[in-house]
Amino acid sequence: CNDTMMTHPIHLHGMWSELESPEQTFQVRKHTISVQPAQRVTYRVKADALGRWAYHCHMLYHMEAGMFREVVVS
Numbered sequence: 001c002n003d004t005m006m007t008h009p010i011h012l013h014g015m016w017s018e019l020e021s022p023e024q025t026f027q028v029r030k031h032t033i034s035v036q037p038a039q040r041v042t043y044r045v046k047a048d049a050l051g052r053w054a055y056h057c058h059m060l061y062h063m064e065a066g067m068f069r070e071v072v073v074s
Helices: 060-064
Strands: 008-012 017-020 026-030 032-035 043-045 051-057 068-073
Touching (some): 017 032, 051 060
Antiparallel strands (some): 008 051, 017 026, 017 043, 051 068
16 A cells, blocks of 8 residues: 555566456556555565565665565575
8 A cells, every 4th residue: 555645666576466456356467566646556476586586666765765675585
C-alpha cells in the first residue's frame, strides 16, 4: 500500500512480477510495478533466480531514504 503522495516505481531485480487485479486474477507480467498514491497492488513473484537481488523504488532519492532492500534466493 502506498501511503504517500508520490508514485513509487517498485522493481525487483532478476525476476518478473505478475501484477494481479483486485479480484486476484493475472493482469500482466512486468519488471517494474508503478504504485500510485493511496493505491494498494498485489503481485506474485516466482523466486526462481538464485542469488542476492535488489528490491527498491526506482527513484534514486527514495532509495537513499530507505526504499531499498535485498532479497536473497537460495
